[in-house]
Amino acid sequence: MTGQLLRYTSPSTPDQFAPRFSQIATFMRVPVAETIGEADIGLFGVPWDGALTNRPGTRHGPREVRNQSTLMRAINHATRINPFELARIRDMGDVPFTRMFEVEASHDEIEAFAAMLVAENVLPLAIGGDHSVTLPLLRAIAKEPVALIHIDAHADTTDSFQGSKFNHGAPFRRATEEGLIDPAKTIQIGIRGTQNTSDGWDFSASAGMRVVFCEELHDRGPQAIADEARALVGDTPVYLTYDIDSLDPVYAPGTGTPEIGGMTTHQAQVLLRGLRHLNYVGADLVEVSPPFDTGNVTSLAGAALAYEILCLLAEVRAGSATGKED
């Protein structure tokens, strides 16, 4: 497009100074990748909710998080990080599913997509989708057991439900069994809500995970928990998984398994900003379910927390980026 009138190189390349309601919605208004290798960090959607146990709709999560993420601008007011200056960030599109009705086949497709990024040294930041998708993401990313920072209302270490051991309440039990995560370097933050058995909590405890119930977070504050998480993880390659239901249902009504008494977005921001300078190998934000949202507050919170995670990744990537040129 010759288009000297146009402010953009291409309409698929919106920028952050345009009016925020305009242009095609990509994650954070970054360009869509034309090649995998052009990205340092790859944002992508996992529009799949085939393993959830209650209210559906997270298949619509990536679309609406893209939409609300156009409200984000460049510089973090608290840390003054500008991730877009630190790393080449691209929207990689969504995982293209071809067997969406089958849990394990879909997991394979997620793994394959993430593996493509990993193969080209792109740091993945996935937007779900139900929480079961973290398992195939870990399979693609974790060459050896990684540390895990897991922020969620649920430990997700229960076992089979309705005959599937890959349901969205079980990924970290499976990841432990498959040697993808190191339970001794795993911290679960924000856990709460009733359960029918104590099986999941028991598994987390016996596997050696540090479980921070949300009451403890409210008592000690998110900064103290972040400090503990950083100390626990140390230099180990670490994966960060953020379940939007860690937030209180008021901050995240648009999710499948809401539990009252949760975190505020301010607490979530303090927690995430306390996790800088770790050796991130990937991250995700999951369980945004737009059909249950009101006023888009959940998608907005998802977008804004994904931005915080992006700052964490970009800072690390900038420090370690060596073999790539823009």
Next chain:
Amino acid sequence: MTGQLLRYTSPSTPDQFAPRFSQIATFMRVPVAETIGEADIGLFGVPWDGALTNRPGTRHGPREVRNQSTLMRAINHATRINPFELARIRDMGDVPFTRMFEVEASHDEIEAFAAMLVAENVLPLAIGGDHSVTLPLLRAIAKEPVALIHIDAHADTTDSFQGSKFNHGAPFRRATEEGLIDPAKTIQIGIRGTQNTSDGWDFSASAGMRVVFCEELHDRGPQAIADEARALVGDTPVYLTYDIDSLDPVYAPGTGTPEIGGMTTHQAQVLLRGLRHLNYVGADLVEVSPPFDTGNVTSLAGAALAYEILCLLAEVRAGSATGKED
């Protein structure tokens, strides 16, 4: 039903392991009572809002609290209480009104229903309905003046409105006058919001009630308030009444008289969990108004706080249960 395929004895007996969106919605997915006497604790609805002064709709409260209560599971993660193991809990249905347009006649029907339960030694847990319904419930339950833990944005000790002294702003003035509650063992928690006269606050004070304005709760924290309430009540038979508008309008938009600056659900949980081991004679949760709700957050909060109250009652009931066999 022969039904070897069915997981349930009867479709009216859903269980807590079924997918939560399935089956007929009863309170907490407990069985519907077939006889009054089979229950230790009876959950029942009071779908009546004929004495409220502003926005209507709490007549729809029991139905939607039932609906959202299907999201509840068995074990309390904080206290590890499983109320369903401690007591036989049943859904008793709703109070069947026959004179719904008349305040006093309706109050009589509520009293009669609750009296049936009391007569068979069933501990009542009512889901309202507007707050005026607590007066007839107390009439059925309080054989002598009981202690009262009253969590609410409003003291509900004003006098007549629009010619009725039984409106939903007045039940605890009436209960004091009728000798149903002991004002010296009454604590009102979370009070806030403008008033046209100071008459209600003045009545509470002069009667000797302890009034904890919500600012004090925010300052001292809910645990301190709970401790004070427990000390005040001691061993006295006590009734617990929970008005959902004690929560901030953000946590409970679906109510008739919202007042900003209220409690969070986390504060409510801490407060309620601090009230264990009291000598409960009954309880209610009132003022959920689904037509004003958004995203069902109010009904969900109502269900989850009713679950917390159920844990309190079940623990006490288990300790005192003697004359009943399942």
Next chain:
Amino acid sequence: MTGQLLRYTSPSTPDQFAPRFSQIATFMRVPVAETIGEADIGLFGVPWDGALTNRPGTRHGPREVRNQSTLMRAINHATRINPFELARIRDMGDVPFTRMFEVEASHDEIEAFAAMLVAENVLPLAIGGDHSVTLPLLRAIAKEPVALIHIDAHADTTDSFQGSKFNHGAPFRRATEEGLIDPAKTIQIGIRGTQNTSDGWDFSASAGMRVVFCEELHDRGPQAIADEARALVGDTPVYLTYDIDSLDPVYAPGTGTPEIGGMTTHQAQVLLRGLRHLNYVGADLVEVSPPFDTGNVTSLAGAALAYEILCLLAEVRAGSATGKED
């Protein structure tokens, strides 16, 4: 329950004279069945949406249709049929799923549930659920090829999607192949909306089905279409399947695949009332998706049209009922 105060034999047996916002919500406020055999017509839910291709949520359909169906009363103003006098109608609860993530296993469970009813001579009226559930229902019901009256925006005779030939766009192709329906006695009414290929429409045509596109219905009117359907079906045992997306998205926003230009509820009523005195062997109403609904209009329309279908079934059942006593 001794309960002389109670107007009901049991709280699980609400009646149609009670205030409609009160009591536990069963389909049309009929009693929950205690045995299968006590029913002439069995209303039951199929809370499953594991085979849909776009927007999810029909798993929540039965619960909300139950809720809105409490607005229904006894007598049809147009036909003066009172189905509750003509037949013993019961709520049979929901199909109890144990393998909800697997399409074919879930279909088996649906079939088994319906087969239980058929075995005891109960006429089934299912509330879905996605439209794929009609296939297992037909497997349970159609001992030989049945006629089919199929009201829908989509012919649902496409083939595999995402690797599954049992997705919700394909049940009537499968039913034809399995010999469950007689395509020469099949009429599809209300069809419209874009398609990526003409494959489904072509299959319907080549199989010999009568396809009434919605434009034809608007032109000729629903009475003419009903007349044609009755003539086509004659005395053949016939199954009636009603997809709520046959209604315009304004009348049914709460569905997964809305298509503009659809039927009004008045047209749907005229159409259904024109289908009296056929030899019904079963029926369903599917694709109500509460998470996408606004103001409950879809659930209300679903309940009201299910009531119309119930009138059709009850009238037939009353005429043919011989071997059962109440």
Next chain:
Amino acid sequence: MTGQLLRYTSPSTPDQFAPRFSQIATFMRVPVAETIGEADIGLFGVPWDGALTNRPGTRHGPREVRNQSTLMRAINHATRINPFELARIRDMGDVPFTRMFEVEASHDEIEAFAAMLVAENVLPLAIGGDHSVTLPLLRAIAKEPVALIHIDAHADTTDSFQGSKFNHGAPFRRATEEGLIDPAKTIQIGIRGTQNTSDGWDFSASAGMRVVFCEELHDRGPQAIADEARALVGDTPVYLTYDIDSLDPVYAPGTGTPEIGGMTTHQAQVLLRGLRHLNYVGADLVEVSPPFDTGNVTSLAGAALAYEILCLLAEVRAGSATGKED
């Protein structure tokens, strides 16, 4: 106010050329009356819903109809009537209730308010409120039996409900008994929906009312029905009562007793515009329930149909106005 900057004589006198989202919302943006006698036609609210049988909220009707009525402009595009040129139209405020919990006392207050207007020769146009309010309005207005044009989904000629014979399903039975209306000159239009008994329909029929079920309206069209109504009424003083639930639930979700298969707003407009030049003694529009509305479509329809009724009244008033000077 000196206010040469202000376009208005007073901020309480907004005009129809101002931006429609601006200024204090009065009915149709007419001035608030300073004296009763200054008005030819008095619009007033009846914010009371104490006699309804199902979903509440019509007490909020007047406020929201005022709000949406600011979208109305002056000239009717179909009839070219400009009611504001034909008559002095004023907002009289709302009936000021002092006994809102008591059905009969509230009815007395409504009657007294309307009587004040009638006494000063002001033609009343009331905005409800539940439909029971038409009874006291008729008591104030009908010095002898008046003709009645009654547009509604329900005949409202049933008898007592929950012990009250003044509930909102019974006003026209009572009005017949009290000699306020002439059943032989009464036409009920749009009737539909299930009933538990045929008692109301039977009363209407046996009293001699003309009952036009909504199916007949759909078949013959609203113009034919209007013609019949005009012929039936002739020169008799006539009262027009419009229940918003005559509209289909899609056009009026915000009402207490929705019934599918109803009128469109276009049909309602044709019907009302067909009722010109009758001898109107008063009118009302009732049953708008904002808490159940979506996107304000019900309040908007209520405002726009109230405008159509206002055109009918203004035209008649202009023709007959003699004894008043502006």
Next chain:
Amino acid sequence: MTGQLLRYTSPSTPDQFAPRFSQIATFMRVPVAETIGEADIGLFGVPWDGALTNRPGTRHGPREVRNQSTLMRAINHATRINPFELARIRDMGDVPFTRMFEVEASHDEIEAFAAMLVAENVLPLAIGGDHSVTLPLLRAIAKEPVALIHIDAHADTTDSFQGSKFNHGAPFRRATEEGLIDPAKTIQIGIRGTQNTSDGWDFSASAGMRVVFCEELHDRGPQAIADEARALVGDTPVYLTYDIDSLDPVYAPGTGTPEIGGMTTHQAQVLLRGLRHLNYVGADLVEVSPPFDTGNVTSLAGAALAYEILCLLAEVRAGSATGKED
């Protein structure tokens, strides 16, 4: 992207067989243009609402129409047109505004953007935005006075409002004055709603436009109106402008100036399908205001009617395409 796993050439090139909730939302899921000249038909957004007079929000229209347009598939069921086979259709992005607070400067930017497309022989299909944007679009497109098919609730031939003669109620008065349209070959369809003066209707009439009030459309049916429009326009180059408020507020609550009594989407489809084989030089669909929408029905209707318009354009373009190769 090497991406043999990916089904798409590029993530910016979604296709219509992917699950509809997945991938980045472009208009109709067509590729984003990389050069202007690669398109036969260019869909683009005009996210600007700076000249509307009442409720704002159409600046958000293009984003949400893109979102809902992903529900569209390829083949029109009524005409069997597949526009994607007939023409190279691209998403050109949005007009990039740099002076959004200034009406005339913004109009210039719209004109310049459209002129770029026209210069490269791309047939423009714009998605608004408020209706004032049609004026600059016509300036870019109409080299001589064009015929105009204008579907709308409002004639939009009023004059200045609040000091601007370019407000969204005036574009066709300006277009007449500027010689952009031939009023003798202009038809305005669906007009209705109150006005404060008859000035706009009078201008249309005196200029020689054919004004079809919505009552006439309801009476004669949309096919007859379409026939008349085709006869009026003949072979003259013609511009089609579709204001979503031509639909009834129930079909299009999400718009700034709703008027009851409007068209159904079925009527709109029949009308548009009746306008085939005209000599289109451009088209737009305007006034979708997502903040006022409920359940996305307006955006869905907008997307589906834009698809119908696209079919009209593609068919014509296919017939006339000569100088371009794909």
Next chain:
Amino acid sequence: MTGQLLRYTSPSTPDQFAPRFSQIATFMRVPVAETIGEADIGLFGVPWDGALTNRPGTRHGPREVRNQSTLMRAINHATRINPFELARIRDMGDVPFTRMFEVEASHDEIEAFAAMLVAENVLPLAIGGDHSVTLPLLRAIAKEPVALIHIDAHADTTDSFQGSKFNHGAPFRRATEEGLIDPAKTIQIGIRGTQNTSDGWDFSASAGMRVVFCEELHDRGPQAIADEARALVGDTPVYLTYDIDSLDPVYAPGTGTPEIGGMTTHQAQVLLRGLRHLNYVGADLVEVSPPFDTGNVTSLAGAALAYEILCLLAEVRAGSATGKED
């Protein structure tokens, strides 16, 4: 109006004891002013949003804040201030715009309206409208540089956007340049959210403003911030401007530029109540955007915080009122 039945002198004078859903909605249910001079404090609306940069709708703010403000009663429970006893408070209506599409012309009209009040010694309390309106308000009010207490998520000291230096992100940069505020006596509280450049924050800092980011407010608490603000301002004439987006998006979804991590309404109340006894010359509450609200929580919060501000103003006014008689 003789009206002995009426409780009110006039229907335009509602009082605070009437049912809150009744009567015409004025701010806080105060009388509409008949003359400017009759008021000590003048509440007025500024229904204009022509300078905002993202989501529109604040033009609808005054109407809905009026609506929700009818929930307010007289006495502040925390301070026991009754502003209605301390000062004559009136609703002055809305600024009557005549050039709404032009930023600077509209600003002039706002200034002129406020100047009228100032000229008659009326203390102005404006309800916006977008935040740009504070600039013309200051022009009318600040005869010399005033101190400024500015509560907001954004510093609003950026420069031109889209060619206008008067956009809603810039008023306090302009006010500094115009000498309307004293930056050394300016405190900005609650600032947060991403920015594309640090230009605004840098301007605030270099101009000498005290900027309290929201993290600091969460850490130190609102009382400490209020104490600091009072010390900073001292006896200087001070203007208070409250942007509703200072609240978290959960408390104020209905605003144009939401930023997570914001204040709770409780924090806002503590903050405002900590600002008593300052030398207020005016105040505003801006950026309530009803089209983006859910459940009216934003309008309710806006009304309740406007009430808190009213208490501040009334107390000061009562102390200083000398030259006026009621």
